[in-house]
Amino acid sequence: MNVCIIGAGYVGLTTAAVLAKLGHTVHCVDENEQKIAALKRGDVPIYEPGLAELFTDHQSRLFFHHKQIHVEADVIFICVGTPADSKGKPDVSYVNRAIADLTPHINEKQTLVIKSTVPIGTNERIYNHFKNEGKHIHVVSNPEFLREGSAIFDSLYPDRIVIGLREDDDRSLSIMQALYAGIHAPYIVTSLSGAEMIKYAANAFLATKISFINEMARLCEAYGVDVVDVAKGIGLDGRIGPHFLQAGIGYGGSCFPKDVTALQQMAYEQNVRPYMLEATKTINDTQLNWYVQKIKRTLGHMSKKRIAVLGIAFKPNTDDIRESPAVSLIKKLHAHGANVIAHDPKAVLHNVDVKQANTLEEAIAQADALIVATDWDEYKQLNWAYVKQMMSGNVVIDGRNCLPREAIMNAGLNYVGVGRG
Numbered sequence: 001m002n003v004c005i006i007g008a009g010y011v012g013l014t015t016a017a018v019l020a021k022l023g024h025t026v027h028c029v030d031e032n033e034q035k036i037a038a039l040k041r042g043d044v045p046i047y048e049p050g051l052a053e054l055f056t057d058h059q060s061r062l063f064f065h066h067k068q069i070h071v072e073a074d075v076i077f078i079c080v081g082t083p084a085d086s087k088g089k090p091d092v093s094y095v096n097r098a099i100a101d102l103t104p105h106i107n108e109k110q111t112l113v114i115k116s117t118v119p120i121g122t123n124e125r126i127y128n129h130f131k132n133e134g135k136h137i138h139v140v141s142n143p144e145f146l147r148e149g150s151a152i153f154d155s156l157y158p159d160r161i162v163i164g165l166r167e168d169d170d171r172s173l174s175i176m177q178a179l180y181a182g183i184h185a186p187y188i189v190t191s192l193s194g195a196e197m198i199k200y201a202a203n204a205f206l207a208t209k210i211s212f213i214n215e216m217a218r219l220c221e222a223y224g225v226d227v228v229d230v231a232k233g234i235g236l237d238g239r240i241g242p243h244f245l246q247a248g249i250g251y252g253g254s255c256f257p258k259d260v261t262a263l264q265q266m267a268y269e270q271n272v273r274p275y276m277l278e279a280t281k282t283i284n285d286t287q288l289n290w291y292v293q294k295i296k297r298t299l300g301h302m303s304k305k306r307i308a309v310l311g312i313a314f315k316p317n318t319d320d321i322r323e324s325p326a327v328s329l330i331k332k333l334h335a336h337g338a339n340v341i342a343h344d345p346k347a348v349l350h351n352v353d354v355k356q357a358n359t360l361e362e363a364i365a366q367a368d369a370l371i372v373a374t375d376w377d378e379y380k381q382l383n384w385a386y387v388k389q390m391m392s393g394n395v396v397i398d399g400r401n402c403l404p405r406e407a408i409m410n411a412g413l414n415y416v417g418v419g420r421g
């Protein structure tokens, strides 16, 4: 099929690469001229494992356009951002602009797929917008569940494909099944609003699991219990499951924080008090400060102490720093007078008056304390005896409960985790 993707960000580019791999011809459109120029040169503007390779392998089927809509497409995807506005509500202005740009060009043979995470009711509103323009457009809600850092894998092997349709729209389901032929996953077919709700509920539930274990970490700390044992002990129960029970300095990224808040705002609008979402957000909003207090207690004072913060990205295997807890931690330590030196294998620190080391050795050398803020594999695999030799101090703070505690202690270093007794 001939596909047009509007919005060449993390989701748009991953979708483009995967659809090209499946044999479709894909035209990516973005309003960011520099991004399109880079893509045309063969440069992929984000770091996502495997993405650049797919772009190279399937370049004959991938095309890039600045603004211009590819009118010939069978299927048009909207993958533009939906960030939070100043009140925490989803800002749908990018979606609205994309729809406005499309309005004169789109025809009734085409299928319009909304992949961006949009507030409940948006897909129906988009359908009605076209109807008011005299066009009965096939609008499909097809929310995305990929994780940054494993986006290609998640898109090729998804747990499910959610398709939201209008009641009378049988045609669009077969189009979507033909588009995704080659990807084996159960289909959940529901209403347009049902699909929108599934997306928010999934993110809210995952965020809630993280806040739950972070609250347990605080309790474990108080009782001298190891939260890693607790996570294992409850996670083996099939009804609970082992995933998303890693305590740490809180969840970040471009989606959990904004989507939990967005769902909360939608609940208030419907006069439904979202007790659970409020708690999830409150725990996350206070987790970093709780942990900084612990760091202060461990180090005594921070003034002029050289602290190596390993990790800038909001999670490993990405260069994305949107809502990154690691960046918030760096800012807080800096504000406490610490002499912070940050490191990340891919992400770059912006607008913070803190040095970023080019190498891990440069970050660790002479550090009074080392804090792991993002669980990159290369931090987990450090040679701790060598780390001990390079550091001035002997404190290793594991803000993600991802490091080998025994090996660190055997190297003569003090290990401080999150809720580890």
Ligand SMILES: NC(=O)C1=CN([C@@H]2O[C@H](COP(=O)(O)OP(=O)(O)OC[C@H]3O[C@@H](n4cnc5c(N)ncnc54)[C@H](O)[C@@H]3O)[C@@H](O)[C@H]2O)C=CC1
Pocket: 006, 007, 008, 009, 010, 011, 012, 029, 030, 031, 032, 035, 067, 079, 080, 081, 082, 094, 095, 097, 098, 115, 116, 117, 118, 144, 145, 146, 147, 148, 254, 255
């Ligand atoms: N990043 C992620 O891991 C996931 C994101 N989502 C959702 O997918 C959507 C996109 O997210 P990301 O890819 O992270 O966003 P992003 O910020 O990386 O990319 C959005 C792109 O859209 C472009 N754009 C904005 N308005 C445009 C317009 N009117 N015409 C053409 N281009 C336009 C921007 O220039 C940008 O390149 C959001 O709704 C997000 O909540 C869903 C699942 C995963």
Ligand SMILES: O=C(O)[C@H]1O[C@H](OP(=O)(O)OP(=O)(O)OC[C@H]2O[C@@H](n3ccc(=O)[nH]c3=O)[C@H](O)[C@@H]2O)[C@H](O)[C@@H](O)[C@@H]1O
Pocket: 117, 144, 145, 146, 147, 148, 149, 203, 206, 210, 243, 244, 245, 246, 247, 248, 249, 250, 251, 252, 253, 254, 255, 256, 314, 315
């Ligand atoms: O809507 C989205 O954008 C996406 O949001 C998340 O994906 P992502 O934000 O890329 O990354 P996650 O792996 O979910 O991690 C999010 C945050 O939670 C933190 N986290 C995750 C797991 C855990 O056990 N503990 C924990 O603190 C991570 O460090 C990170 O800061 C969801 O996992 C995806 O399914 C969804 O599509």
